[in-house]
Amino acid sequence: MKIDEAKAKFIQSWGALGTQWGINRTMAQIHALLLVAIEPMTTEQVMEALSISRGNANMNLRALIDWQLVERLHKLGERKEYFEAEKDIWKVATRIAGERRKRELQPVIETLSTLREVEKDPDRKAEIKEFRKVTKDVQQFAEKVDQMLDKVSKADEHWFLGTLLKVVRS
Amino acid sequence: MKIDEAKAKFIQSWGALGTQWGINRTMAQIHALLLVAIEPMTTEQVMEALSISRGNANMNLRALIDWQLVERLHKLGERKEYFEAEKDIWKVATRIAGERRKRELQPVIETLSTLREVEKDPDRKAEIKEFRKVTKDVQQFAEKVDQMLDKVSKADEHWFLGTLLKVVRS
């Protein structure tokens, strides 16, 4: 396989994975593009490489920066912005874990805790009991996952590797 | 909060979480509905409760069965099918881990391994070296996650609780 074909497949495949995980295709593709780029790229270059509009490139680059997966940088004496991906895959994973925890898991945990205060109703005792049991279980599970993600998002590579190995072996 | 309102919020919230994780809203809502149901429900009851069409209810119930999150059952002397959710949240989590591993991670791992065979090209040595490094890292990471998910998807609750706790503490 030629290098260009391989890069295209990598970008393609990363994009597909993104869509399955609630990240939009273009955002994942730009990330992949920058991951295999040998040096930082401009918005123009990203637009060109992926055949996307300026607006789209701009929005998704900003989103990647927001997720801390990409950094903005400037070359001396140039006004253009350049973009560079975090290439340490362990860092990428921890950043994603941290973001998703903050954006998705925490709101759910909050909602769950409000649901636990359901009113008593003598006519629907069994139903309420069941509801409280399910929400309690879900809440406990969500909190465990939250703690784990928190840990992961703050971990360094050494911790991460060590723990993953331990988990896999145990 | 009244029980009906609480149930509605739970279903709502579970549905929203689903969409963020690449599972369609209705599938997640049906799952939530069955989770808090006190007894198995028919397709008709699901349609009614969520105001959805027969086709939609049928397709998503089938998908849930496929994911092993819901079971089909029959009441004696009745022709209708009833549906019941797996209520053990640990089992739910392991089933989801298993499915996503099979459906999403494994194809990516396969693609990655094909990409590692990129042709040499004396004019683009640095580029190829970089590409091989990135794809190798990603592949190694994906394999670790795959092993972990495999472990999790085969684990029983006891293992799960123990290991998660260990991870959180370490």
Add this chain to the structure above:
DNA sequence: AAAAGATTTCAGTAATTATTGAAAGTTCCG
């Protein structure tokens, strides 16, 4: 075998989500 009860399929349509492109906004420099 045919009617009744129940489930499945899928083409058409609706809803949602992503993208474009042009206009507005910034920043830098003479």
Add this chain to the structure above:
DNA sequence: CGGAACTTTCAATAATTACTGAAATCTTTT
């Protein structure tokens, strides 16, 4: 200041994804 270089915004549009509903199929009963 004025304008060139670049970035950001966002209403309109396109692409994708999900849902409906009626017809087809399957299954049980008489």
